[in-house]
Amino acid sequence: MIPVSVAVERVFRRESGAVLAGLIRILGEFDLAEDALHDALASALERWPSDGIPENPGAWITTTARRKAIDRLRRAATRGAKQASVAALIELEADERRDAASLDQPDIADDRLRLIFTCCHPALNREAQVALTLHTLGGLSTAEIAAAFFVPVPTMAQRLVRAKAKIRAAKIPYVVPSAQALPERVDSVLAVVYLVFNEGYYCATGPDGVRRDLCDEALRLGRLLAQLLPERAEVLGLLALVTLHHSRRAARDHVLDEQDRGLWNHAEIAEGIALTKRALSIGPAGSYQLQAAIAALHAEAPSVDATDWRQIVALYTELARRHPSPIVELNRAVAVSRTHGPEAGLALLEALAHDSSLGDYQPFYAARADLLRRAGQIDAAVAAYQQAIAGAPNQVARDYLARRLAELDRGSGGR
């Protein structure tokens, strides 16, 4: 059996985003809302071990946090508080009476939607947007976010404090943007979720647990967004993309080419494919939908050789046309090597080698090594593998490359 304190924290992480969103709406500020939530957690740790976990923990936390906020405001009021706190206090008490009459909270989804738009406001820099979103909507602690992004805890704490101070000082509103501003603002929210997803899946150098948190969080935020904005194609496209990658998580101790496809989660694959289709039917096709469509083709394929590479090349070509990037070109080159042979792929990589923006991007060297091996250029392949191993971002990539290199040394390469 899991200890009660772990269960309590798990419940809090699940519920905190919604509770916090409601509190921030009423209180008009982050810090007091966070303090009240923290007070409620302390109460739960005290009471739940003996009273048991309430039937509706979300409602319990909301009610308790709200009372704690009232307590804090009352104490502040006796010290001669500002007009704003008194107004918040009145609102809180009215809200509590309303809730006592009916426990339904139709506003909760809207509250979280407002909160995510505030956290991802373009007036905040991207790093701050990501940190604030994970902290407030994801319920991740400052230490957890710091660990996930490899920055010292005080740096992350400072980042969160600055972001909240700017929200307050510049009066960044707590609203769902107007229809006119919505497209641009949704893009900013999607970019944050995509970044969380990418950090979780591709740069897995950190301790596994933390990275898994990021993957789970990207999926959760993606689902929340799709629930709140179900008619936006790119919202569904991003959720499809995250879901399809998530479906492979049990097999992720190998690179895609070598994964045991029987370990993939077929329910999630079906869900991801359905989402991709729905997104594409709404249109217009954006970058997340194109990436989801590529992931769907991999997910449907029984093996690497039986993958519809022709279609994947077409999708990468379209992606490159809309969002030119050396990383997209790299992936396109690898796909081309499957339809037109390794030499054709290598020719495309050659053109990319002069792109300085690719810098030391390790997957470039790993892809080049594989193509050289398949083209039978063994000496060049050995050198390329050595270079790729030196920059490998994680153990899975390193093991794979080392194994390929060992095969070449034994003279069994060139498949």
Place this chain on the structure above:
Amino acid sequence: MQYLLLIYANEAAEAQVPQEQRQEVFGEWMSYTNDMKAAGAYVAGDALQPVSTATSVRLRDGERMITDGPFAETKEQLGGYYLVEAADLDGALEWAAKCPGARTGTIEVRPVMVFS
């Protein structure tokens, strides 16, 4: 809440604008200002003389240091400002985006400090 819209533009590029276009540009600024006044958002606004006329002042250890030129030498220079009344940052950003200067230059939006 009040926000200061600081209008940065490249003076050298602006000086190149042919005479016949100036009238048109001036009309755009006038109608932008009128929209702002009609919406009740306008508090104050001015265009500034070029930075070649600027003088910077610092007081260090009681000593007045006066230098020729603007505070910072950059590609774009502060050329004017509007002080607007807006409900929140989104409202101020909307005015900034409508400003004719936003198309070629940069509008910096700064909330005005409130002392209570």
